[in-house]
Amino acid sequence: MATPFETHGAFSWSELATTDVAAAKKFYGQLLGWQLKDMNMGEMTYTVVNAGGQDIGGIMPVPASTPGTRPGWGNYVTVDNVDAVTDRVRSLGGKVLVQPTDIPTVGRFSLIQDPQGATLSLITYAQR
Numbered sequence: 001m002a003t004p005f006e007t008h009g010a011f012s013w014s015e016l017a018t019t020d021v022a023a024a025k026k027f028y029g030q031l032l033g034w035q036l037k038d039m040n041m042g043e044m045t046y047t048v049v050n051a052g053g054q055d056i057g058g059i060m061p062v063p064a065s066t067p068g069t070r071p072g073w074g075n076y077v078t079v080d081n082v083d084a085v086t087d088r089v090r091s092l093g094g095k096v097l098v099q100p101t102d103i104p105t106v107g108r109f110s111l112i113q114d115p116q117g118a119t120l121s122l123i124t125y126a127q128r
Contacts, residue, residue, distance in 0.1 A: 004078060005078060005125050006078065006125075007078055008078060008079055008080045009077060009078070009079070010077065010078050011075055011076070011077055011078075012076050012077065012078045012123065012125075013056070013057055013058070013075070013076040013123070014049075014056065014057035014058075014073055014074070014075050014076070015057055015058045015059070015060065015073065015074050015075075015076070015121075016028075016057070016058070016059045016060070016071065016072070016073050016074075017060055017061070017062045017063065017069065017071060017072060017074065018059065018060075018061065018062060018071040019061070019062055019071055020071075021045070021047065021059055021060070021061055024059050024071075025047060025059060028049070028059070032051070033051075034049050034050065034051055035049075035050040035051075036048070036049060036050070036059070037050065044060060044061055046058055046059075046060050047059040047060070074111075074119065074120075074121055075120060075121065076109065076120075076121040076122070076123045077120060077121070077122055077123070078123060078124070078125065079122045079123065079124055080124065081124060082100050082107075082108045082109060082110055082122050082123060082124040083100045083108070085122055086099070086100050086110040086112065086122060089112045092115075093114075093115040094112050094113055094114050094115055095112065095113040096110060096111075096112055096113075097111040097112060097113055097119065098110055098111035105126060106123075106125065106126060107123050107124050107125040107126045108123070108124050108126075109121050109122060109123040109124075110122050
């Protein structure tokens with residue numbers, strides 16, 4: 001059976017970008033019983049969220065390249081080829097906010113905006 005990390009069109013990851021990672025970890029850990037594991041990503045520490053033995057998302061600081069960004073959750077949808085799918089966004093009336101970009105050891109993602117203004121990350125995971 002294919003997992004959400006392998007299924008084109010499946011929601012596969014949720015990620016919180018926040019101005020206070022420690023407070024977010026405390027709040028969600030206590031509220032939802034999540035297990036949280038910090039990973040050193042070089043420029044930042046990324047916290048992997050685990051529920052029921054499954055890694056389901058992450059918590060990270062708001063990127064320094066986007067000062068003033070409000071904390072918020074984002075979702076990733078798996079696609080077979082992030083470059084090809086991202087290329088179709090504009091022809092369907094959307095915008096590409098972040099061009100396809102590699103995440104070392106994870107895969108390749110982009111950030112898009114639909115015609116109504118909602119944002120979504122697309123991702124093709126690295127082969128494991």
